[in-house]
Amino acid sequence: MSRRNPKGRDINGIVLLDKDTGLSSNAALQKVKRLFSAKKAGHTGSLDPLASGILPICLGQATKVAQFLLDDNKRYFVRGKLGENTDTLDCEGEVVQTQEHKHLSEATIKKATMSFVGDILQIPPMYSALKKDGQPLYKLARQGIEIERPPRPVTIHNIDFISYDKGIITLDVSCSKGTYIRSLIQDIGNQLGCGAHVIELRRTGFAHIDISETIKFSELETLVTEDFKSLDAYIFPSEQMLPNIQNVSLDVQQTIDIKYGRSILSEQKTEQHTVKLFDPQQQFLGIGELTPDGVIAPKRLFV
Missing domain, CATH: 3.30.2350.10 (Pseudouridine synthase)
Structure with a gap:
């Protein structure tokens, strides 16, 4: 058996x-x-x-x-190739544009790269899982259909410029959720006037x-x-896995009420709206939503 x-x-x-x-x-x-x-x-x-x-x-x-x-925030190790744009923004796609890049100095490339640190607007790639009318964009892209994608605000917290060698830039990027590293690399290349695409990408940090x-x-x-x-x-x-969400301990009656989907009143104060809930035995119950007046409503419970 x-x-x-x-x-x-x-x-x-x-x-x-x-x-x-x-x-x-x-x-x-x-x-x-x-x-x-x-x-x-x-x-x-x-x-x-x-x-x-x-x-x-x-x-x-x-x-x-x-x-x-x-x-939560993410961190990536990425290598990008200057001089070529591809339809997928990475090396798995077809080259759609080739431009000269050998005249660019490392100082010029580094300056352009660092200009993306901070709050920026980024256009998501067509080859992505974002949806249009319930249809993933990558499926539309495979049909040769391209739709307008409005720019979205993202934050590049830090870029560590590791190296530039023979047309390849190597970076360590810390960024907010929703950031597309493929779009970042292409945008850097386009600002330099030569285009670029990702040839290696590795997520090295996720939240904590x-x-x-x-x-x-x-x-x-x-x-x-x-x-x-x-x-x-x-x-x-x-x-x-949720260290940045504050804990709230419940008594027996509060635990019963929460498990039945009822809101409870808590004396515990926190500046956060989202809290982790624990029963008297410190068993994790799930996620609650805390209002300014101390009312906790169940949000996602492990029951």
Whole structure:
């Protein structure tokens, strides 16, 4: 008899996967879900197949906190090639424009790059998962359809200019949610008058998570056992993944009320609107919404 429940296990928490290149985020998610025999799973902050790096995989009820992880900042290691624009803004697409770049000095390139630090407006790429009338833009792009995309505000917190060599710029970028690094690289190239596209992209930071805390799928595969204990050691509690959201402890009656979907009155003060809720045994209950007058309404509960 198979040791795996055909319906999957009721496990809750987050696996910090280091996604390999050449794999879509959904494909990585399905591989992890099968390996852990999880009944339910979802990912946060999808990565292009070209990109590698941090991809949090939420198992079970942890999928309910995915949206709160998405709100955090990201960090990327990226290499871009000057002189060529592609239709996908990366090396997997077709070159649509070629321009000379050899006359550009490193100082000129660095100055143009640093001009993007701060609050900027960015046009999302057509090859993206953003939707128009329910249709992902990348599906329209594959049909040769291009639609107007309004610029969106994003923030580039910092750019560490690592190097420039033979037409290749190497950067370390810290940015807000919703930032497209492919668009950033093309915009830098266009400002220089030569165009550019991404040839390597790796997410090295996600909220408070560093790439050193992640594990590759090939490493997870070596931990498979009958009792899942070695694998399950790599499941982090959901509440640990939300360190910037303040904790609120509830008493017995408040816990009962929250579980039944009722709002409660709390004496605990916080400047945050979103709070993590814990029962008297310090078990994580989920996410609540706190009003200025101290009323907590249930938002996403683990019950």
